[in-house]
Amino acid sequence: MSSTSQQVIPPSLPEGESLDFLTLTPQLARKRRSQLRIIADRFVRNRIAVVGMVVLAIITLATIFAPFLTHASAVDPDPSIKLDLNNIFGAPSLLHPLGTDELGRDELARILYGGRVSLLVGISSMAVALLFGIGIGTFAGYYGGLLDNLLMRFTDVILAIPLYLLLFVLSASFSNGSVLNVVFLIAIFGWTYTARLVRGEFLALKEREFVLAARTLGATNMRLMLRHILPNAAGPIIVNATLLVGANIILESVLSFFGFGIQIPLASWGSMVATARDYFLEDPILVWAPGLCILIVVLSFNLMGDGLRDALDPYLTER
Amino acid sequence: MGRYIIRRLLQAIPLLILVSVVVFILIHLLPGGPERVLFNPRLSAAAREALKVRLGLDKPIWLQYVFWLKGAVTGDFGNSFADGQLVISDIGARVPATIELFGAALLFALIIAVPLGIISAVRQYGLADYSITILGYFGISMPIFFFALIMQEIFSVKLGWLPDFGRSSDADFATGFDYFLDYLLHLILPMIVLSLAFMAGWSRYMRSSMLEVIRQDYMRTARAKGLGPVRVLLRHGIRNALIPLLTIVALDFGGIAGGAAVTETIFAWPGLGRLFLDALSARDYPVLLAMLLMSAVVVVLFNLIADVLYGVLDPRIRFG
Numbered sequence: 001m002s003s004t005s006q007q008v009i010p011p012s013l014p015e016g017e018s019l020d021f022l023t024l025t026p027q028l029a030r031k032r033r034s035q036l037r038i039i040a041d042r043f044v045r046n047r048i049a050v051v052g053m054v055v056l057a058i059i060t061l062a063t064i065f066a067p068f069l070t071h072a073s074a075v076d077p078d079p080s081i082k083l084d085l086n087n088i089f090g091a092p093s094l095l096h097p098l099g100t101d102e103l104g105r106d107e108l109a110r111i112l113y114g115g116r117v118s119l120l121v122g123i124s125s126m127a128v129a130l131l132f133g134i135g136i137g138t139f140a141g142y143y144g145g146l147l148d149n150l151l152m153r154f155t156d157v158i159l160a161i162p163l164y165l166l167l168f169v170l171s172a173s174f175s176n177g178s179v180l181n182v183v184f185l186i187a188i189f190g191w192t193y194t195a196r197l198v199r200g201e202f203l204a205l206k207e208r209e210f211v212l213a214a215r216t217l218g219a220t221n222m223r224l225m226l227r228h229i230l231p232n233a234a235g236p237i238i239v240n241a242t243l244l245v246g247a248n249i250i251l252e253s254v255l256s257f258f259g260f261g262i263q264i265p266l267a268s269w270g271s272m273v274a275t276a277r278d279y280f281l282e283d284p285i286l287v288w289a290p291g292l293c294i295l296i297v298v299l300s301f302n303l304m305g306d307g308l309r310d311a312l313d314p315y316l317t318e319r
Numbered sequence: 320m321g322r323y324i325i326r327r328l329l330q331a332i333p334l335l336i337l338v339s340v341v342v343f344i345l346i347h348l349l350p351g352g353p354e355r356v357l358f359n360p361r362l363s364a365a366a367r368e369a370l371k372v373r374l375g376l377d378k379p380i381w382l383q384y385v386f387w388l389k390g391a392v393t394g395d396f397g398n399s400f401a402d403g404q405l406v407i408s409d410i411g412a413r414v415p416a417t418i419e420l421f422g423a424a425l426l427f428a429l430i431i432a433v434p435l436g437i438i439s440a441v442r443q444y445g446l447a448d449y450s451i452t453i454l455g456y457f458g459i460s461m462p463i464f465f466f467a468l469i470m471q472e473i474f475s476v477k478l479g480w481l482p483d484f485g486r487s488s489d490a491d492f493a494t495g496f497d498y499f500l501d502y503l504l505h506l507i508l509p510m511i512v513l514s515l516a517f518m519a520g521w522s523r524y525m526r527s528s529m530l531e532v533i534r535q536d537y538m539r540t541a542r543a544k545g546l547g548p549v550r551v552l553l554r555h556g557i558r559n560a561l562i563p564l565l566t567i568v569a570l571d572f573g574g575i576a577g578g579a580a581v582t583e584t585i586f587a588w589p590g591l592g593r594l595f596l597d598a599l600s601a602r603d604y605p606v607l608l609a610m611l612l613m614s615a616v617v618v619v620l621f622n623l624i625a626d627v628l629y630g631v632l633d634p635r636i637r638f639g
Binding site: 048153156157159160161162163164165166168169170172173174246250253254257258270273274277280281284287288291294295298299302303 | 348456460573574576577578595599600614619
């Protein structure tokens with residue numbers, strides 16, 4: 001990104017020829033954008049992915065500022081657990097925009113506070129799973145040989161058992177229904193795909209010349225792995241991370257739906273659907289609101305992930 | 320080819336032994352596993368000891384594992400804690416219902432996904448492609464239990480078109496056809512629900528696989544030889560595009576099993592998925608063990624089938 005290229009004049013320029021092509025035209029300026037800018041520009045051009053991102057931003061902000069959007073007060077810091085048995089199955093009103101549930105709790109507050117749990121579980125289990133996956137994939141791919149074989153057979157064992165069944169058994173027996181528990185349960189089995197992905201990237205990248213060059217300069221194994229190879233695998237990992245959040249939110253909601261996930265009094269979209277199921281006829285909003293929330297959030301993560309996939313793909317030609 | 324299959328089968332054995340160890344350890348860590356039965360307060364200490372000996376629970380855990388595995392290989396998983404029946408007959412009783420649901424959902428998903436994928440590929444970046452893509456995103460992102468509940472609510476409770484749960488009515492019908500129709504009507508909703516997520520994924524896959532095939536030289540050759548566009552697509556395109564899809568279908572088996580557990584529970588379908596969840600809430604651990612191991616066997620088997628199928632259908636692939 002040198003800005004001096006305009007001034008470079010070779011000593012012998014044939015008569016009648018100019019170096020005009022070196023001046024900074026808008027087209028050239030476009031080509032000179034930083035890598036991040038190129039990726040951002042490509043992402044923004046994918047309108048559907050941008051919609052996903054905006055929706056996620058709005059929902060995230062709404063859950064963060066939930067106390068201000070609901071009728072939280074010093075007396076009731078968490079309106080999602082405030083019962084009002086005189087006002088059960090309340091119709092939507094100014095005070096309760098989505099009505100009230102079977103115990104008279106404000107449905108909007110339940111949705112927002114439940115959203116906190118769902119997003120928190122989805123994102124933090126992604127982070128933990130990514131940490132496991134990157135660690136295992138890095139060592140397996142970089143060192144290869146026996147270590148690779150052992151780690152990958154271990155991955156095969158986990159992949160051979162249907163994930164849902166495994167999670168049902170484990171959460172029924174080990175989980176006490178706290179957010180931390182659910183996060184770890186989902187993460188413990190969520191890393192397998194990431195590990196395979198990272199391993200594949202490492203297998204391909206470690207043979208490249210730039211790695212050899214760095215090694216010649218005396219870089220240690222740790223430095224080669226973390227500074228030279230891993231950043232080059234960032235694209236697929238970021239895409240995987242985004243899609244993983246959506247998948248984990250679904251997992252959490254299924255677990256909570258069956259009562260193996262987040263436990264009361266904490267609200268979770270999955271358990272809200274499960275409870276409201278019995279009152280579908282009386283108050284359909286109670287099923288639709290949390291259900292649609294899961295759908296919209298997961299959809300947004302998937303749209304954003306696919307947008308990122310296109311934006312981060314260096315081989316994709318600009319359209 | 321034969322040697323390849325044998326080699327893969329031999330490779331699967333250590334994997335499955337590892338799976339059995341992991342599963343056995345997991346289940347034995349379950350709080351209230353066998354103790355749930357043993358610590359019934361009405362049991363005397365002597366009876367408790369006798370029961371322990373009968374169930375083999377007095378032995379060290381590795382010996383229990385060896386006994387269990389020895390039985391498992393011959394299909395003997397012991398007796399269910401919940402109903403005292405042989406585990407294998409409990410499971411066997413549920414197999415037909417699950418195969419019915421699986422088969423129907425698989426077929427339905429393919430029947431919808433394949434044409435949608437083809438249309439998407441042929442009209443790439445067209446209106447149809449975008450609509451199918453958007454629908455696909457919804458399908459992939461839909462939580463299956465929510466979809467099941469709203470389908471049940473709309474089509475059976477509100478509209479009353481379809482039965483809301485079960486595999487059949489307990490009614491007496493005049494003719495065999497009426498029985499058949501009754502089963503068919505019960506099947507529709509669970510089938511649609513279970514197939515949705517896979518339908519969406521598979522149509523995406525079919526699209527990219529078809530796009531790949533359309534660019535191949537043999538497609539142009541077939542056109543040059545005078546075959547019409549539709550004919551080329553049907554005779555040369557789809558057949559080749561289907562090969563990678565079939566392997567994905569086989570690989571998705573584990574995921575379908577999870578979805579089946581959810582679907583069967585909501586529609587009270589008397590299949591394996593519900594047996595699993597019932598066994599889990601009853602801490603019926605011989606049943607859980609058997610089902611976890613058997614599902615892993617099926618997953619590994621399907622992975623093998625996927626690889627072999629790929630080679631059989633695509634002559635360009637050689638087995639090393």
